[in-house]
Amino acid sequence: MADHTVTSEVVFRIRRFDPTTDADPHWEDYRVPWPPGMTVLEGLKQIKESLSPTLAWRSSCRMGVCGSCGMFINGRPRLACNTQVSELESSLITVAPLPNFNIIRDLVPDLIPMFKAHTETQPYIIRDDTNEQRQPTGEYWQSAHQLEQYLQFSYCIKCGCCMAACPTCATDPVYAGPMPLAQAHRYNSDSRDGGFAARKQVLSGERGPWRCHFAGECSRVCPKGVDPARAIQLMKRQLVFDYLKLGKQKCPASIAKVPDGMKRREGIPEAPPRTI
Ligand code: SF4
Numbered sequence: 001m002a003d004h005t006v007t008s009e010v011v012f013r014i015r016r017f018d019p020t021t022d023a024d025p026h027w028e029d030y031r032v033p034w035p036p037g038m039t040v041l042e043g044l045k046q047i048k049e050s051l052s053p054t055l056a057w058r059s060s061c062r063m064g065v066c067g068s069c070g071m072f073i074n075g076r077p078r079l080a081c082n083t084q085v086s087e088l089e090s091s092l093i094t095v096a097p098l099p100n101f102n103i104i105r106d107l108v109p110d111l112i113p114m115f116k117a118h119t120e121t122q123p124y125i126i127r128d129d130t131n132e133q134r135q136p137t138g139e140y141w142q143s144a145h146q147l148e149q150y151l152q153f154s155y156c157i158k159c160g161c162c163m164a165a166c167p168t169c170a171t172d173p174v175y176a177g178p179m180p181l182a183q184a185h186r187y188n189s190d191s192r193d194g195g196f197a198a199r200k201q202v203l204s205g206e207r208g209p210w211r212c213h214f215a216g217e218c219s220r221v222c223p224k225g226v227d228p229a230r231a232i233q234l235m236k237r238q239l240v241f242d243y244l245k246l247g248k249q250k251c252p253a254s255i256a257k258v259p260d261g262m263k264r265r266e267g268i269p270e271a272p273p274r275t276i
């Protein structure tokens with residue numbers, strides 16, 4: 001491994017795409033100084049300031065909180081601000097936009113489909129006691145055990161890394177994806193919530209958890225330690241129990257039909273070559 005106590009150099013191989021001038025995305029290399037402790041996001045800022053002012057990406061907080069800097073870095077979805085160049089153990093860093101999303105420009109994915117699916121699942125606490133909600137007379141008490149049922153899922157920062165790693169998202173445009181489903185389960189498993197019946201309209205439909213193959217890639221790449229694959233399997237169990245309670249005979253998974261003409265989504269560039 002390189003000695004990172006001294007400044008050396010690193011090459012960023014970046015997927016560039018300007019929809020106003022380029023027919024297809026292409027790769028460009030940039031050589032930048034590599035001071036100890038440099039993150040991938042800091043490398044991108046160096047490139048923008050001194051080599052290519054048109055380079056585009058999203059970032060804000062620089063501390064793994066806002067979820068805006070998800071990128072495909074050395075063959076894996078990661079947060080650029082939370083990834084040290086040294087941890088990649090290579091002097092060649094490939095940076096591409098998150099797979100499984102259409103590309104707006106350079107490293108900027110179009111996250112609207114993900115947030116649309118998120119919105120459809122009503123990701124907020126729904127209660128029957130609307131008067132109490134408007135004019136609360138006390139706290140909504142919750143035990144430590146009840147908190148544990150949803151706490152880890154609430155750490156999600158909506159970065160989309162799980163969606164980019166999910167093999168079902170890569171091939172099945174109907175599937176809502178791990179982030180929206182895990183967040184639906186976050187609220188379904190909150191003892192203060194009574195919205196399962198409302199969310200069930202979407203969750204038991206075509207876009208719901210029955211399309212998940214439980215490959216677990218979503219949980220492997222999550223930078224916040226959330227386990228969306230677990231949330232989705234728990235959601236399946238909740239839906240099955242609900243079906244049994246209602247006396248339905250048909251397996252709820254039977255609604256997940258193979259969509260017509262299923263193939264890799266169009267307009268999504270091939271993944272870059274692995275460098276590690
Ligand atoms: S579950 Fe993890 S990877 Fe997926 S959007 Fe949330 S924080 Fe990002």
Ligand code: SF4
Binds near residue numbers: 168213217218
């Ligand atoms: S467990 Fe489900 S949601 Fe997660 S990567 Fe696999 S198919 Fe996608």
Ligand code: FES
Binds near residue numbers: 061067069
């Ligand atoms: S800039 Fe906010 S998570 Fe990376």
